[in-house]
Amino acid sequence: MRHDAPEARSRAWLIMADVNRRGSTVRDARRWVEPPGRTPEERDGERGGRRGGRRDGQRDGQPHRHPQGPRTGRWNRADGGGCLCQDGRVSEQSTTTTTSARARVSARLAAIAESATLAVDARAKALKAAGRPVIGFGAGEPDFPTPGYVVEAAVAAAQDPVNHRYSPAAGLPALREAIAAKTERDSGYAVRPADVLVTNGGKQAVFQAFAAVLDPGDEVLLPAPYWTTYPEAIRLAGAEPVEVFAGVEQGYLVTVEQLEAARTPRTKALLFNSPSNPTGAVYSPEQTAEIGRWALEHGIWVITDEIYEHLTYDDAVFTPVVRAVPELADTTIVLNGVAKTYAMTGWRVGWMIGPADVVKAATNLQSHLTSNVANVSQRAAVAALTGDLSAVDEMRSAFDRRRRRMVEMLNAIDGVRCPAPQGAFYAYPSVEGVLGRTIRGRTPTTSAELAELVLEEAEVAVVPGEAFGPSGYLRLSYALGDDDLVEGVSRIQALLAEAR
Structure with a gap:
């Protein structure tokens, strides 16, 4: 389906005009x-x-x-x-x-772009609401409802007047205790409830972790491809992200040798994300331990995002870096939340776990920034963490089925290489073999241009690699219904089959 009118094209692709190498553009x-x-x-x-x-x-x-x-x-x-x-x-x-000479918006905030993943998802939903048969692969959230027992706990909490008032900025004691118990159960090491800070979603934990340990001039080693929020959070803390790229040939897994080559006297921290968003890559226990020992040797903080810990496939296993290298506990901040595991993206409950002084500093910041997370959401999170994982197992089984189907279909496209993701719910195919070829009179040379073409011609929304690092890749979430998944990838197959 072609949309040649200029107004149709601009309407269909306002989002990609703002996506570049790091998912943003130069303002003033x-x-x-x-x-x-x-x-x-x-x-x-x-x-x-x-x-x-x-x-x-x-x-x-x-x-x-x-x-x-x-x-x-x-x-x-x-x-x-x-x-x-x-x-x-x-x-x-x-x-x-x-x-x-004087800008209305601060340079600090003007340098921040809208989250590319949320923007693509919002654009797809807007087009669909306008009557376009758009299928969106941009969403980073399960398509399942929150488990019923969690919702019931929230309803009961909303009716209890004790939850109608302020609560401690660091989180309800019951939730901090539940997070500590869940960490010992799932990750295999003990933490104190006092070392837990409950945040408004995982994103707040990300920002506050960087704010707690970084100063201007510090550098953070950032394995790429990376989640689009990480570099923005690092810069807002006054530090500089230093990308360490591992492409499809490496299975999107960086090596200690690459990290060492990127290390400088200003290196303060390493961002570690396994299972990975956007690639689905999972570091083995041996790889995790090797990276952890390297960080310990050089006195580098490890900020580890473990939000996808329960979503692994085949023989892949999630390995907490603190369990692999216990000596890192004093220089590690763990980021997590209920969003992905329990289909609770809209409830906005995350947390960070770290040394007492770091958690105290982050709590002080949060006390001025947002104060406590909504009490009803916190009570729902307690129910989620103390309940069984049967709903999680059902979701993982569905994701695994969709993962296999999507990878099979993507790899059937000439010029596309898609390694099977071992975790999370994203496929991250290389489309470098498609770039530079002509499709319906247009010759995309970047993945942003290809994503634009796919949206306009196939009415399928995907996120280009520029949002996560280098061009040449696309991210597709398989957290959507089976029928939509097959239909959406089939449209991409048909369109790219025309490449010459």
Whole structure:
């Protein structure tokens, strides 16, 4: 189905205009202002580049060199390849012009893009509501309802006046105790309830973990492909993400050798996510232990996101890094929540577990930021964590069935390579073999352009690789009904079969 009218095209693809290398675009240019106590000569004398992620024309693992010195910001694909620096300067590659000496929006927030995954999902839902038969693979949430016993606990909590008032910023004692017990049950090591902070969803835990341990000038090693929120959270904490890319040839798993090559004296932390969003990759117990020992040896904090711990397939097993290397407990922050395991994405309950001083600092921040998580949601989370896992097993069985079908169908497309994900509920195919080929008169050269083409011509919404790191990939969630999954991938198959 073709939509040639300009208004139809812009209506169908407003979202992808804002997706670039890191899922954002350059906004307004800012004046170059040297930080206090730092001269231009000192800046120019700093080392150039960053180790990490791949850009166009760059081999895996090769550093990006800023055209005018060290890279401190992000690539801009949308306006010609310029770089918006962390300090506000725009390189000469940018075509953006300064319109005002004083911007209305702070440079810090203007540099943040909307979450690409949520934007793609929202766009698909809007088009569907407008009558378009769009199938969306962008959602990162189970398509199952929250288990009935959890909902019943929430109803009872809503009727109890004790839950109508403020509660401790760190979380209800009953929930912190349940999280501690669940951690010992599922992860195999003991934590104190006092070392648990309940947050408004997993995202708040991510932001507060980085805020608690990072300072300006720090670097965080970020294995790529990565969840789109991680680099934004790191930058908001004043630090710099350093991408370490592992592509389809490596099964999307970085090695200790790659991490060591990216380490500098400014490396403060490593973000570790297994099972992975967006790739579904799962590190083996041996790989997890090797990475943990390396971090311990070099005094590097490990911030480990374990939100998909219960969603593994085949022979893959989830390995908590603290269980693999117990000595890391004092320099590890664990991020988790009820959203993915219990189909509770809308309830907004997450948590972080860490050393007492870090949890105290993050609690102080939360006391000013949001205070307590909604009491009804917390009571529902207690029911989820203390109940059985039969509903989880049913969801995992359905995800496994859909996973196998999706991978089989994607690998049947010429130019597409899709390793079988071992965890979470995403497939992450390489589409590099499709790029540069002509489809219905258009020749996409990036995965963002290909995703645009797929939405317009096949009415299927997918998330391009630029939202998670390098171009050349697509993310498709298989957390949707079996019939929609088959129909959506069939449309993609039919469209890409026309590639010449």
